[in-house]
Amino acid sequence: MSLPRLAIDGLWFREPSGRRVLLRGVNLGGDTKIPVTPDQRTHLPADFSDHRTVSFVGRPFPLDEANVHFARLRHWGFNCLRLLTTWEAVEHAGPGEYDTDYLDYLGEITRLAGEYGLYVFIDFHQDAWSRMSGGDGAPGWTFEAVGLDFTKFKESGAAHVMQHKYDAAKGGRQDAYPQMTWSTNYRMPGNAIMWTLFFAGDAFAPDFRIEGMSAQDYLQSRYLGAMAAVAERVKDMHHVLGFDTLNEPSLGWIGKPLTYQHTKRSPDHPERVAPGPAWSVLDGLLVAQGRMRSVPYVVYDPGINKMVVARTDTMNAGGVRIWREGAVDPFAAAYDGAPREDFFTHVNGRAVDAEADFMVPFFNRVADTIRRIRKDWLVFAEMDPFKTFQGASFPPGCPPDMVNASHWYDIVTLGTKTFRGKEAVGRSYVGQLSRYKSMSEAMPGGAVPALIGEFGIPFDLDDGAAYKAWAEGDRSADPWRKHTEALTLMYDALDELLLHSTHWNYTASNRNDLAIGDGWNQEDLSLYSADQAVPDGGLDSGGRALDGFVRPYVQVWAGRPIAQQFDTATGAFRAELTVEMGIGEIEIFAPARVYPGGPTIVLEGPAKATYDAGAQLVRVVPKADALVVIHLSRANPA
Numbered sequence: 001m002s003l004p005r006l007a008i009d010g011l012w013f014r015e016p017s018g019r020r021v022l023l024r025g026v027n028l029g030g031d032t033k034i035p036v037t038p039d040q041r042t043h044l045p046a047d048f049s050d051h052r053t054v055s056f057v058g059r060p061f062p063l064d065e066a067n068v069h070f071a072r073l074r075h076w077g078f079n080c081l082r083l084l085t086t087w088e089a090v091e092h093a094g095p096g097e098y099d100t101d102y103l104d105y106l107g108e109i110t111r112l113a114g115e116y117g118l119y120v121f122i123d124f125h126q127d128a129w130s131r132m133s134g135g136d137g138a139p140g141w142t143f144e145a146v147g148l149d150f151t152k153f154k155e156s157g158a159a160h161v162m163q164h165k166y167d168a169a170k171g172g173r174q175d176a177y178p179q180m181t182w183s184t185n186y187r188m189p190g191n192a193i194m195w196t197l198f199f200a201g202d203a204f205a206p207d208f209r210i211e212g213m214s215a216q217d218y219l220q221s222r223y224l225g226a227m228a229a230v231a232e233r234v235k236d237m238h239h240v241l242g243f244d245t246l247n248e249p250s251l252g253w254i255g256k257p258l259t260y261q262h263t264k265r266s267p268d269h270p271e272r273v274a275p276g277p278a279w280s281v282l283d284g285l286l287v288a289q290g291r292m293r294s295v296p297y298v299v300y301d302p303g304i305n306k307m308v309v310a311r312t313d314t315m316n317a318g319g320v321r322i323w324r325e326g327a328v329d330p331f332a333a334a335y336d337g338a339p340r341e342d343f344f345t346h347v348n349g350r351a352v353d354a355e356a357d358f359m360v361p362f363f364n365r366v367a368d369t370i371r372r373i374r375k376d377w378l379v380f381a382e383m384d385p386f387k388t389f390q391g392a393s394f395p396p397g398c399p400p401d402m403v404n405a406s407h408w409y410d411i412v413t414l415g416t417k418t419f420r421g422k423e424a425v426g427r428s429y430v431g432q433l434s435r436y437k438s439m440s441e442a443m444p445g446g447a448v449p450a451l452i453g454e455f456g457i458p459f460d461l462d463d464g465a466a467y468k469a470w471a472e473g474d475r476s477a478d479p480w481r482k483h484t485e486a487l488t489l490m491y492d493a494l495d496e497l498l499l500h501s502t503h504w505n506y507t508a509s510n511r512n513d514l515a516i517g518d519g520w521n522q523e524d525l526s527l528y529s530a531d532q533a534v535p536d537g538g539l540d541s542g543g544r545a546l547d548g549f550v551r552p553y554v555q556v557w558a559g560r561p562i563a564q565q566f567d568t569a570t571g572a573f574r575a576e577l578t579v580e581m582g583i584g585e586i587e588i589f590a591p592a593r594v595y596p597g598g599p600t601i602v603l604e605g606p607a608k609a610t611y612d613a614g615a616q617l618v619r620v621v622p623k624a625d626a627l628v629v630i631h632l633s634r635a636n637p638a
Contacts (some may be wrong), residue, residue: 001114001116001117001119001503002238003238003239003537003592004016004017004121004126005238005376006021006119006241007376007401007432007448008285008378008401008403008448008506010438010446010448010449011081011441011447011448011450012449012561013241013449013500015556017579017583017584018582018583018584019338019556019557019558019583019584020559020560020561021498021500021555021556021557022131022554022555022556022557022561023078023079023080023119023178023451023496023500023501023502024077024078024079024080024501024502024553024555025078025081025082025118025119025501026073026078026080026081026082026455026502026503026504026505026506026527027081027082027084027123027454027502027503027505027506028060028073028081028082028083028084028340028505028590029059029060029061029084029197029506029507029508029518029526030454030504030505030506030507030510030517030519030520030525030526030543031059031060031061031509031510031518031519031520031525032056032084032085032086032125032323032466033086033091033125033127033131033135033136033137033519033520033621034054034059034131034519034520035054035055035056035059035570036056036057036058036059036419037055037190038050039427040041040131040163040395040563041293041516041519041520042131042162042163042166042519042520042521042522043162043166043171043516043522044163044168045163045166045168045517046285047151048131048132048150048163048224049151049477050091050133050420051088051092051120051131051139051140051141052093052139052140052141053092053093054088054092054452055099055101055102056085056086056088056089056092056099056102056243057099057101057102057105057304058105058507058561059089060083060084060109060370060506060507061508061509063105063109063112065508066109066112067112068539069506069508070112070113070115070116070118071539072114072528072539072540073094073506074116074117074118075161075539075540075616076527076539076543076546076549076591077551077553077591077616078118078503078588079118079119079315079548079555080118080119080120080121080500080502081111081113081116081118081119081120081121081502081513082121082123082244082380082502083109083113083120083121083122083123083452083453084123084125085106085122085123085124085125085230085624086124086125086126086136086137086138087124087126087137087138087139087223087226087291087375088130088131088136088138088139088140089102089103089106089204090103090135090226090229090230091139091222091225091226091229091554092139092140092141094139095141095145095222096142096222096225097410098226098229098336098418099169102252103229103233104110104172104233106230106233107234107567109178110233110234110237110240110273111234111237113239114237114238114239114240115194118239119239119240119241120234120237120239120241121240121241121242121244121380122234122240122242122243122244122376123171123244123247123453124137124223124226124227124230124231124243124244124247124607125137125247126138126246126248126249127158127180127182127183127247127521128183128185128186128191128250129142129190129191129194129195129250130142130143130150130183130194131163132150132153132159132161132190133150133153133158133159133161133185133187133190133191133194134159134160134161134162134182134187134188134190134191134521135521136193136520136547137247138194138223139354140233142194142219142222143194144324145210145218145219146191146194146197146210146215146219146321146330147323147324147326147327147328148190148288148323148324148327149322149323150190150195150322152320152321152322153190153322155318155320156287156288156290156315156316156318156320156321157171157188157287157315157316157321158188158189158190158284158287158288158316159185159190159191159324160177160181160182160185160188162174162177162182162521163520164396166176166186168515168532168593170516170598171279171513171515171530172514172515173463173514177415177522179578180414180417180521180522180523181275181276182416182521183274183454184274184275184276184277184373186250187276187277187278187284187331188277188279188284189277189284189285189288189297189322190322191231191250191252191278192250192253192281192284193284193288193331194219194250194252195249195250195251195252195253195254195509196251196253197215197216197219197247197252197330198215198216198219198220198223198252198255198342198360199216199251199252199328199354199358199362200216200252200254200256200352200357201214201215201216201330202214202216202217202221203216203347203352203357203358203477204253204254204330204331204343204347205330205574206332206346208328213496215330219393220365223246223297224365224366224369224437227366227369227370228369228370228373229371229543230276231243231369231370231373231374231387234371235373235374236289240376240377240401241378241380242370242379242380243251243366243370243377243378243379243380244380244381244382244405244453245362245363245366245380245381246362246366246382246383246387247382248382248384248407249359249362249384250384250557251354251358251382251384251387253281253284253331253344253383253388254352254354254358254602255344255345255352255354256281256345257333257339257341257342257344257345258280258281258282258335258339258340258342258344258435259280259282259339260281260345261278261279261280261283261295261296262274263278263296263298263307263309264307264608266544270390271296271386271390272386272389272390272408273307274298274307275297275298275299275307275415276297277295277296277297277315278295278296278298278309278311279295280337281343282294282333282334282339282522283295283315283613284473285329285331285334285335286335287315287316287322288321288322288323288329289321289323289329289537290316290319290320290322291315291316291319291344292316292319293313293315293319294312294313294315295312295313295315295316296309296311296312296313296356297309297311297313300311301377312557313399322593327439330410331343331358331490353395354384354387355387355392356396356551357385359384359395360394360395360396360397360398361385363379363381363399363402364398365537366379366398366399367379367399367402367580370631376401377519378401378402378403378417379399379401379403380403380405380451380453381394381398381402381403381404382406382407382453383406385406385407388406388407389411389602391435392403393439394439394443395444395445396444396445397444397596398444398445400444400445401453402443402448403448403449403450404436404439404440404450404451405440405446405451405452405453406436406450406452406453407452407453407454407455407504408427408436408452408454408455409434409435409454409455410429410486410490412420413457413458413461413486414457414458417460417461417462417463417483418461418462419461419483420483420635421485421486421489422498424609425489426489426492427494428492428551429489429493430496430497433452433494433497433499436450436452436499437450437497437499438535439588444489444627446504447471448573449500450499450500451499451500451501451502451613452494452499452500452501452502453502454502454503454504454505455490455501455503456490456503456504456505456506456525456527457486457487457490457525458523458524458525459517459524459525459526459529459544459545460514460517461482461483462482463612464512465479466479466480466544467512467513467514467531469513470531470532471512473490476521476542477547480544480545480548483544483545483548484530484547484568485546485548486548486549487545487548487549488547488548488568491548491549491551491566492565492566495553495564495565495566498561498563498564498565499538503527504525504528505518505525505526506526506527506528506532507526507528508528509530509556510524510526510528510529510530510531511529511530511531512532513530513531514532523612526544526605527543527544527545527549528542528543528544529542529544531540537609542591546593547568547593550591550593550594551566551568551591552566552573552588552590552591552594552599552632552634553588553589553596554575554577554585554586554587554588554589555587555588555617556584556585557577557585558577558579558580558583558584558585558586558622559577559578559579559580559583559586559622559628560577560578561576561577562576562577562578562627563575564576564604570633570634571595571599571632571633571634572593572631572632572633573588573590573599573630573631573632574630574631574632575588575626575629575630576629576630576631577627578626578627578628579607579625579626579627579628579630580623580625581622581624581625583625585617585620585621585622586607586618586619586621586622586628586630587617587618587620588617588618588620588630588632589616589617590616590617590618590632592613592616594634595632595634595635596634596635596636597635597636598611598613598635599611599618599632599633599634599635600632600633600634601618601630601631601632602630602631602633603620603628603629603631604627604629604630604631605626605627605628606622606624606626606628607620607621607622607623607624607628607630608620608621608623609621609630616631
């Protein structure tokens with residue numbers, strides 16, 4: 001299928017004809033963070049000694065399974081993919097050694113997506129820097145390059161790694177690795193050292209060199225080289241819109257005072273208090289050097305609705321140094337002699353601005369890298385998500401043709417894996433997402449599209465209650481009632497604000513298993529599970545809570561969009577726009593799941609409509625420049 005090339009027009013993506021396109025897509029996929037061979041899903045023990053010889057060929061799925069997965073995603077109404085890869089997948093063998101088999105595979109997956117009418121932007125994904133430091137993303141040799149020994153992270157407590165802490169034989173939930181605790185790694189030295197060097201090595205370690213280059217230039221150049229290798233494979237595919245800058249980047253220690261442990265909010269430190277160990281920068285620096293430190297551990301107290309210090313943990317009681325033999329700590333000047341409280345907050349007496357000083361130059365390096373290969377590629381930009389949640393906006397100086405691809409989650413539902421739905425929750429979603437739209441509208445240089453790059457829900461709510469019901473033979477919608485309600489509220493908010501989005505996520509290998517889920521750190525947010533796929537079950541087979549996200553929406557607007565709303569209970573859909581004649585027809589996804597036999601269509605304004613059952617599309621041909629309102633309803637309401 002040949003797709004028209006899209007460009008940016010304010011908050012919208014626009015075809016050459018002038019029609020505006022609403023991108024509604026999915027992240028593909030959650031298990032792309034981990035190798036296929038050997039099987040290193042995070043519930044299984046690993047020492048990562050084979051990190052240079054792994055293979056990611058087959059993530060997100062084998063080529064011979066691609067057709068059915070892409071057909072399913074189109075059947076569910078998605079028109080876009082945030083296609084995941086990782087730096088490790090491309091360059092795991094060593095600096096400049098690209099895995100050509102994987103690049104061939106990824107190129108073919110990207111090509112096939114276009115044949116199914118799916119736009120693609122490619123996301124170089126990471127969480128907590130690398131698999132060796134509790135997440136995914138960067139190759140293991142990056143630690144070696146800066147002088148760190150990741151094999152010492154476990155003994156020293158420098159990283160919180162599921163593969164080191166989880167008992168696969170026991171399964172289920174375990175106190176040794178509490179659910180959704182992987183993000184605590186960002187505060188630990190195994191992560192913070194790498195992120196600080198990656199974004200600000202020139203500022204805070206100007207004399208530190210790797211192969212004659214500054215650490216910042218070395219790491220960023222290698223990362224961008226891997227991105228360029230992928231870009232070369234997909235440069236002739238017109239459905240590829242561009243590249244994400246880097247998934248959920250961390251700022252490491254940039255802007256943080258040396259000795260402060262964040263256990264409560266204050267006027268000087270208004271940021272959210274996160275559960276887990278409240279490391280100071282100095283704690284991390286000294287643990288890395290093999291020193292023992294006492295660190296407060298923060299938990300949420302529901303009785304007073306506050307974060308409180310529950311205990312104090314001793315870190316690195318064994319005195320294990322994580323620097324390799326002969327390696328020099330590039331930040332030693334921060335604590336040698338009198339501790340320098342402002343070491344990471346000021347440069348030459350000036351307070352640093354993390355986003356303006358470090359993120360914006362990085363965005364421009366990404367733009368320069370990909371646009372040397374194809375000039376019309378878009379940059380899907382992300383800042384540190386914790387800063388974005390707190391209201392940070394993109395500063396001036398960002399590259400042109402940029403998309404605000406920030407992420408949004410219902411943090412309570414994500415963190416507790418429970419959902420307490422009510423109307424007020426839906427209004428809070430609209431309020432929260434409105435900030436992302438306002439951010440895009442207020443961009444220096446003019447409005448840009450707001451595409452929520454990630455959002456979604458855990459499917460293992462209430463300790464996997466739906467999985468137990470499924471295993472016991474319940475094939476009704478009832479086990480998925482909470483999931484459906486949560487998703488409905490999220491998509492209602494996206495509709496109200498007319499936001500673009502890519503849902504997190506679709507994982508072909510997902511299991512209905514509390515130990516495994518999407519295969520990574522007990523996350524389980526996939527819209528599909530292999531355990532729920534049944535033989536000859538059709539394209540809906542394997543889908544979870546389908547009624548929460550398989551719903552009508554306007555994919556292509558022949559004019560200026562005004563509004564769209566959908567009532568899940570009744571099937572009533574309404575869309576309103578001001579038509580611009582001569583640019584084509586309006587296209588509305590109208591799924592057979594919602595409208596068996598096709599919808600009843602009522603038009604207000606000069607237009608004519610038809611329904612294409614095969615494509616599940618209502619096509620509306622305008623007859624004049626005018627306000628047009630389109631109503632869809634069930635032909636035979638229940």
